[in-house]
Amino acid sequence: MPARRSPWMNQELDDLRDLARTFSKKEIEPNIESFIKNKQVDRELWNKAGELGLLCISIPEEYGGGGGTFAHETVIMEEQAYVGDSSWGAALHSGIVAHYLLAYGTEAQKHEWLPKMAGGEVVGAIAMTEPGTGSDLQGIRTQAIREGEEYVVNGAKTFITNGVQADMVLVAVKTNPTEAAAGISLVIIPTDTEGFRRGRALDKIGMKGQDTCELFFEDIRVPAANLLGSEEGQGFIQLMSQLPQERLIVGVSCVAAMEACLDLTLDYVHSRTAFGRPIFGFQNTKFELAEIATEARVARSFVDECIELHVKGELDIPTAAMVKYWASERAGVVVDKCLQLFGGYGFMEEYPIARAFTDLRVSRIYAGTTEIMKEIIARTLRTPNGV
16 A cells, blocks of 8 residues: 655655654654553653653744744654554643643743753643543532732643652643633743642552643632733633644544554454465455555545644534544444454454554543534534525
């Protein structure tokens, strides 16, 4: 099957891909088992990536970033996926946390945090989900009550990616507990603040090498200047505005994983024999692989379209919901078909296809569940006469 070059690629991105591929092959792939065992990547991985300019590459150079676009982030995410890694939380660090700071932070906040994030000195996280709230962000209970020139923060968050290694967390809080969406704000909390506590690294069925934990805030005091944005109550709007990029990141990761699973399976069926011939020689295998290749190609075309739209600033909320929903659901179909072709070996954890099977399951849950994506899409549907 001939390689297809995405239409948004150019020579600069080709060169970046070479660098990202070398980094992934050298620094990530040989250490995947170690990451899984430790439930986190080696901390020095962040520093090495920062030294090579692979962190915050879509952040302007004036803030220490690479001055690139979302396409640059995509290349790095894809190369990480192609070596079968789901441990390193760089996509959240660079593509999500850094962009909240870039979009809403004060100049002082941007100059304080972004250069350190770009260099790998600081690992970033964002804390939205709570033990009692999932997709319903309006129901969060963590509070930040202003007392003079400080906020006093109390509450708890769960399922926080990069939570174990984070040096700084953007925390969704209620600055006005009597309000729903209008009461939400985002506050920057350094993790060395007194009263901040991490819970245990959570045991997950997939993404076992990605540090995910609970966070606790007990009478934490942070300067009022740590509020993200010019005034309280802007958090919900900020979150909704950044979610399209987050959902496209999920779409990118899913389609890259689909392509990686296809390659793994092609290698296996050509080398594994049954009844005296390679598994690929059976018609059922060929037909299944034809379906898998088509699923991956269709998903890739849609993701490529969305990348081009996003780079131009034209990716809207319902389209982002569509790409997240479609890519995550089809990735589940693809990896299931691939695993079946591995037979019993597909059920063994040491096989990358088995890890991909469990890793991909969460893509239908985080960044908004499939059901929430469908709700968002449905709200935009109208009859021809506008009803």
